[in-house]
Amino acid sequence: MTKRLDAKRLRIVLYEGEGSTAIEDEQRLSTMTALLEDGHQVTRSGSNGTVATADTSDHLFLGQFDELPTASKAVEGGEIRFADIAGKDSAAIQELVRSQVQEANAEQPGEWKPWFPVIDYSRCTNCMQCLSFCLFGVYGVDDASQIAVDNEDNCKTNCPACSRVCPEAAILFPKYKSGPINGDVVREEDLQRESMKVDISALLGGDIYSALRTRSKDARERFSTERDESKALLERKRCLKKLQKDLDIPDEVLMTLPSAGDIEERARRAREKAEKRKARSRTMQDQKKVTTEEDWGI
Amino acid sequence: MTPPESKAARILYCHCAYAKVVPEETKQKVLRELNASGVSFDAVADLCEMSARKDPALQRLASGGETKIAACFPRAVEWLFHAAGAPLAKAGVEVLNMREDSAEDVLQALLGETANKTSEAKS
Incomplete structure (x- = not known):
C-alpha cells in the first residue's frame, strides 16, 4: 500500500516576532537548510508577506524567546509547541527538533526516496x-x-x-x-x-x-x-x-x-x-435515473 | 496556470531534498536570498515525497490565493499536487523552475524589487 501519512507531521515555524530576538541571517539559513535536509516543512515568518494558513497540524515555533511560552492549543485544534534556539548551532537545533517530533508522536520524515509515476x-x-x-x-x-x-x-x-x-x-x-x-x-x-x-x-x-x-x-x-x-x-x-x-x-x-x-x-x-x-457505475447511473414529467404523470 | 499579478503572492520553496536534480548552487542561492529578504515564506523538503504520501499539508499549501512556487518543471508540480488530491488553482499560481532557470531569474520572479535591493545591499 501507498505510504500515506498515518501520523501527523509538525509544521516548524522560525519565529522572529514579538517577544523574541531576531535570528541572524546566517543562523536562519543554516537552521532552515538543516531542517529541510532532515525532511521537515519550515515556515519563515518575516516582516512582510504571507504564508500558508494554519490548519489542524501541530506547530513547533523555534525562536530566541525573551520568555519561553508554554505549549497551547491552536484555534484549529493542533497543538502549539515552543522551543528556544538561542545559542544553538544547526546540528543542535536538528537534534532538538527530532526530540520534539518524537515527543509529539509526529512522523519522522525522510525515510524513502520518492520515486513513483x-x-x-x-x-x-x-x-x-x-x-x-x-x-x-x-x-x-x-x-x-x-x-x-x-x-x-x-x-x-x-x-x-x-x-x-x-x-x-x-x-x-x-x-x-x-x-x-x-x-x-x-x-x-x-x-x-x-x-x-x-x-x-x-x-x-x-x-x-x-x-x-x-x-x-x-x-x-x-x-x-x-x-x-x-x-x-x-x-x-x-x-x-x-x-x-x-x-x-x-x-x-x-x-x-x-x-x-x-x-x-x-x-x-x-x-x-x-x-x-x-458495470457497477452503470448500475448506479441507472438507479440514479432522473424522474421525468412522464413518471410524475404530468 | 497563469502567473499571479499581485506582489503579495505567497511563496513556496521546494528543497528537492531526496534527489540531486536541482543544481545545488541554484537551490542554495534562492534559499539564501529568500532568507535575507525578510519576506515570509513556506519551505518544504520535497514536494514529490509529500505528494506520494498524500500529505494533508499540500491542501494548506495549495489553497489561499496567489502563490509563487520555486521548484522544478511546472507540469511536474501541477500534477504532483493533483496526485495528492490538492489541485492547484488554474489562475494565480506561478511555478518557477530551479532545474532550468538561473537563481537570479527565479529570485527576480519571486521577489521582484526586493531581489534587486538585496543584491544591491550586498554589493
Missing part, C-alpha cells in the same frame, strides 16, 4: 498500456475506470520504463534526469521518439513480453537440440540487454522480472476489475 491527465488517453506493462502492480483503476497510481511504494527506484511505453508521454517521474519524463514540455519529436520505442517493442514480436517468451522458448528449444546452455543464456541476456537499453530499465529491476504467466494473470485481473467497476 505521476500521471498528466491532460495528456492521458486511458489506454492502460502502463497498467498492462508495469511489472510491479503500481497502477490500478479508480471508480471511474480511469487509470490511477495505486501503489507508489511498489515502484522500482530509477525505473522509468512505464513512461517510456506511454504513447502520449503522459507519465512523469519528476526526479528523472531528462525530459519529457521529468515534466519538461512535451515536444513533437518527443512523441515521435516515444512511439518509436513502442514500435521497437512491436518489432520484437507484438509486445516485449511475448518477445521475451518467444526468445526464451527459442532458447529452450535450441538448448534441447543443441544442448548448449551457454548459448541459450547468451540469447536471453542479449534480449534483456536490448530491452534494458530501449526502456532505460535498471539492472535490479530486470533481476526481479516476474514470469510471463504472472504478468498475463495480473493484466487479466486488472481488466476484470475495471469491467466490474464499469
